[in-house]
Amino acid sequence: MAAQNPFAGNAAEADAGRGLFRIMCGPCHGIKAQGGRGPDLTLGVYNAGNTDRDLYRVIASGVSGTEMPAYGSRIGDDNVWRLVTYIRSVANRREVPVTGDAAEGEKIYWGKGGCGNCHRIGQRGGVMGPDLTLVGRKRSIEYLRRALDKPNADLTPGFYTVTVVTKQGQKIQGVQRSFDNFTTQFVTADGKVHSYQRDDLQSSERSYTSLMPAYTSWSEAMLNDMVAYLASLRGEAGK
Amino acid sequence: MRFLLLLMAVTASAQVRDTDWLTYGLNLAGWRFSDLAQMTPANVKSLSLEWVFQTGVPGKHETTPLIKGDVMYLTGPENTAFALDLKTGRQIWKYSKPLPPGVSVCCGLVNRGFAMYGDTLYKVNLEATVVALDSKTGATIWETPMADPRKGYSGTVAPIIVKDKVVVGIAGAEFGTRGFVDAYDIKTGKRAWRFWTVPSPDEPGGNSWPNDKVAYQRGGGSTWITGTYDPGLNTIYWGTGNPGPDMNGDVRPGDNLYTCSLVALDADTGKLKWHFQYTPHDVHDWDATEDPVLIDVDRGGRKVKAVIMANRNGFYYVLDRTTGEFIEGKPYTEVSWAKGLDKRGRPILVSGQDPTPDGNKSCPGGGGGHNWQATAYHPLLNLYYFTSTDGCHTYYMTNQQFLEGAWYQGSTFSGEGLFPKGSIVALNPSTGDIKWRWQMVSPPSAGVLATAGGLVFSGDSFGYFFALDAKTGKPLWNRNLGATVIAPPVTYARGGRQFLVISAGTSVFTFALPKP
Structure with missing residues (x-):
């Protein structure tokens, strides 16, 4: 060689x-x-x-x-x-240059963006969506940018939407942890894990869509700042 | 009441005679139907674990275990095999042969099981050999090469015994090989006959290939799933795989006989009696290596000796097994590539469904509707059971230079953005009409077993082993075994009790009803 x-x-x-x-x-x-x-x-x-x-x-x-x-x-x-x-x-x-300000992106992430409610970074944040601690190593800049305003363009495998209706008529929706031929487990926004035998439900459905909102109302600057912050998440010291 | 229950238990026990499992499909017609009826829809919820055996061999476990005397014989991945004490699951012997360099497989270092005659076991090894083992010790009696593994040939199939011969197939149609069905003398291991599934240009059928010296040599038509045998007609039925290269048909104009076909062979000579090609000039990798099951079908009050197959191309077929004549064919899943079948069973094609450099979507997907996983025929209910992947793929085509022994698929298919589901289908084998369909949330992974007790057993990719009501498809029982189930379940009886055996992950599990 x-x-x-x-x-x-x-x-x-x-x-x-x-x-x-x-x-x-x-x-x-x-x-x-x-x-x-x-x-x-x-x-x-x-x-x-x-x-x-x-x-x-x-x-x-x-x-x-x-x-x-x-x-x-x-x-x-x-x-x-x-x-x-x-x-x-x-x-x-x-190949795609990072134009935003990562520090600004971090503020949005934990502040008005509300990203931290569902996505964990290190020891902080919610658990409903994918953990983003290493997302800068795993995903391209373009991918990160697209994920913000078109979250359904490509779903992280397994993070699909589960909707169940209990026998009492209560509708519950969350992000899939498991959806098999007999049971389902999913996480709601409050971080709670729900588990059901599908036989015990009135209905249970999975859709191949994301519960993440599409951030189409954000300014271009906000989106770029967020991309810059996400791209910096590489599991290195201080991040 | 207690007395009555006791009496019933004794009666039930007396009714269950010792029952073996001696060949891949339980009988040579490929039924996978057991007349054991101790387990029923009423009591199946009480099934409990008897023992677990861990093979310790990584890789997919696809074996159909054989049950004889006090022993279970099973093959594992990577040229391994085991004899287990039937009562406890403890190992009696292990066979293990190191894999030589240069072996290429498309789909895992798998093996689907033994054949057995007297005290001798027969299996194939991955380096394309047939081996006979002493069932008492696991020692090799003889081993015969079938083909050169460096050219892309491999052995994964479970053999069958037909009279004094062990009959086997070959894998490797993704590597530009030429398929065959072989028969070997059970005593000496000497090859008795070979049927090439791709004819040379000067043989009948050779004009369905380009008239050159190379296309047929790379023509595919592998034979990696066990065939069936009708002793009355002295005929072996064997399904053949995709043509090579799979998805680039431009280099092989013509129907490409006898790929994606069923071949009916004289059991003594291996000579072709007839053939039926399900998918002429296949470009979607729709091997016809699904179980060819031998049953008598009712056609307007007339009994016809038939061979049925749920083909990977999405259609269910009934053929006259004496003549090969097409009788019936119906789709059992979404089919977009053909409008239907003509009177002779040839597909009526839809344009825009073939692979291209930029891709074309077609249904079913590359793994087909039903794939190789074992099927079952319930003669008391006259229902045929099999798994189906219900979905589509995008098929791509690429011009590809042939390199001996290298992957030769002519590109690929992709499921990106497509989310196939699955089902277990029960259909009337005479008509192809679907009686019930049990929906699964994703493609199926395992084979099925039907029993006289009115149950269908199977497993799934999530690790569930489960029972359905054979009449209705209603799920009655499940137990998660913690790893994907690929192999079909088998059943046997000893001492008045019916047992179920299933492989999941790298383990073998045995279940039974609690002791009376």
């Missing part, structure tokens, strides 16, 4: 890698590397290490104990580097 990626930043080689990716990797990692049976590869952070050499090693040798096979002997050194180059080209988290 070459000490460094011979195709680093080469758009033509990345495109060749894209062709290979759709065929060999797409079945598990999604046609656009967005994830599926295998992990999302567009985030710029990877379970097995973040250098080109780490990516090379995973593709060439596979990952023991998972369904990730070894491709090195099948496709050859150059093709593994082409895949690495393609994967780098879709890790777009850093």
